Amino acid sequence: MTAFGKLIRTTAFRLTLVYLFLFSLFAASLLGYFAWNTRRLITEQITSTVNAEASEINEIYLRRGLSGLTWTIGRRALRPGANLYLLTAPNGVAFGGNVGSLAPGVMGTTGWSETAYRRLDEGDNAEHRALVKVSELSNGFRLLIGRDLDERRRLFGIVAKAAQWSFLVVIVLGIGGGIFVSRRVLRRIDAMTGTTQRIMAGDLSGRLPVGRSGDELDRLAENLNAMLERIEALMNGLKEVSDNIAHDLKTPLTRLRNRAEEALARAGSEGDYRAALERTIEESDGLIRTFNALLMIARAESGQARGNMDDFDAADVANGIYELYEPLAEDDGMTLRVKTAPAPLHGNRELISQALANLVENAIKYGKPNPVVQPLDADAAGAAREILIEARREGDTVLLSVTDRGPGIPESDRKHAVERFVRLEASRTLPGSGLGLSLASAVATLHSGELRLGDAHPGLVATLAIPARAGSSDRLAAQTQDVPQKAA
């Protein structure tokens, strides 16, 4: 397609043509109306002037007879810019006035008519047009009084000229403006197209140019840029995940393979084989768990789990998780406690339970006080081995938190800790996939909330902060119930 072809195909150009047509029509009708009205007005003026003069002269004739009439006409005809006068005898011979010649037949009829004429007192032979009134006097004489129509013609000429010019200007400006606007739009669209093509070719860092005018194209470009931002983040996330998968799944897979190989090469007895196979199964179970967690995170992050949302109370979730993990914590020498107030939520109950379970598992795993750093007497040691699950509502936010008295996470590491597969130095020796916090974070994000990691002085407080269910009442803060649990 040629550049011009492209240009005239733009929406802007087509719109310009439509507007051009409409404006021309408008201008034409305006000028037409103006011209017609002016013409009518001038004609009316002439008619009334001529009528007034006719009755005046008629009176003079009645009072002073033909000679008075002739004298008056002769005098009036000499005045500058005078009207037209012609007095003819019944035989058609001119008797007085300032008209040299007329179109034939004008004097034959009485009343109004428009005619070409020549003046007597003008040197030129130019023909003019006039509006004249012919009346018959009582003695058979005919009197013509009229007025030149030049004024009307001139005015008409001016209007016509104005019309021509304005048409010219409208068309030139219209087409020029159309081309200008279309080219501008086309240039920006071309720039956008170019960028999108680069992006499609794989360069995700490209962004659409955004002007300063804040017009609809700028808004579109801004929105597309925001979308690209999100896509790039997702793509980077995907790449990061695949890198991490490559690393964190390949490592155990390699281990698995090595172990099988070793068993094949060295094992002598059936017992050896059995042990090797059992470890293989264990290891693959771990792999499957990691894989499931990754898929779950991916789904939560992509928002697919939004389908399964319903209304429930976060306090029930906290109590349920407390109930599930209390024996495990106790087995591990920790005390799990729960403190809940009604906290209505709308969300995926299963995912929120799992996120909270992950936080509790983390607290049990990593939340033990470090005896070297914190030498403790017996009482303090008891308090330090406590993990508190809390569900409450604060304004429009539901907070589900797990607080431990362990070493916590240094502030500088907190952001890092939420990332996939990240296992902070302190935890490298403990089993785990390193996905617990990322899943909790992804679940919070899915519910338009966030995972906050804070300092419990000492210890870590991990909080899922999720917007409360809209429309639920706020009467509940006072009803906090504390459920102290005996260490059975």
Place this chain on the structure above:
Amino acid sequence: MVTENLNPVTATTNHPNMRLLIIEDDRESADYLVKAFREVGHVADLAGDGEEGLALADSGDYDVLVIDRMLPKRDGLSVIGTLREKGNRTPALILSALGQVDDRIKGLRAGGDDYLPKPYSFAELLARVEVLSRRHGGPAEETVYRVGDLELDRLSHRVVRGKEELTLQPREFRLLEYLMKHAGQVVTRTMLLENVWDYHFDPQTNVIDVHISRLRSKIDKGFDRPLLHTIRGAGYMIRDGIR
């Protein structure tokens, strides 16, 4: 702790000769399943696609159907849906590579009775299939469950072993209730988590084992005959004595 090294394969005795239909298009895993089920004494037929599976399930008298979610010719859910429409109530277990919560719900809504995400262990599948089969047999829900000298009254919530009344926490009661309902059958940790706690996620820790060991300390401690057995590599079983 009482941990017997029972083989899950020989541990189950209550369900000899189940007739199973396996609808699975992956030949290797299908053959593996058929062979594994035959080894534990069940009869398993095989269908390689949805249409064939539907025809077989419709005509044969099976105790349990094991259906892959994604099949050639006809989707697994549609097979179950069609069977249910025809009034065929044979319990169906769905195998799926899509292990997510909403997918599981979809499967159960379509008329499936249980859902197992791939990859699974055979012990897990066997345990679930046997529980389903028993459900199909449909013994009336009893009010009192008895295993040996252990008695659980579901109405009065009383648990008695021998002459001694045991005090259980509500959750321990439900755990025992589920185990006793399936006495003589292996129940896996995930089955317990799903049915007693109603969670469908996979805890990274041995959280269920701790609950079991608490329950065990209440019902078995101080009695000569342990009733609650750990089946290695599979789960738990409540049963009177070791065979």
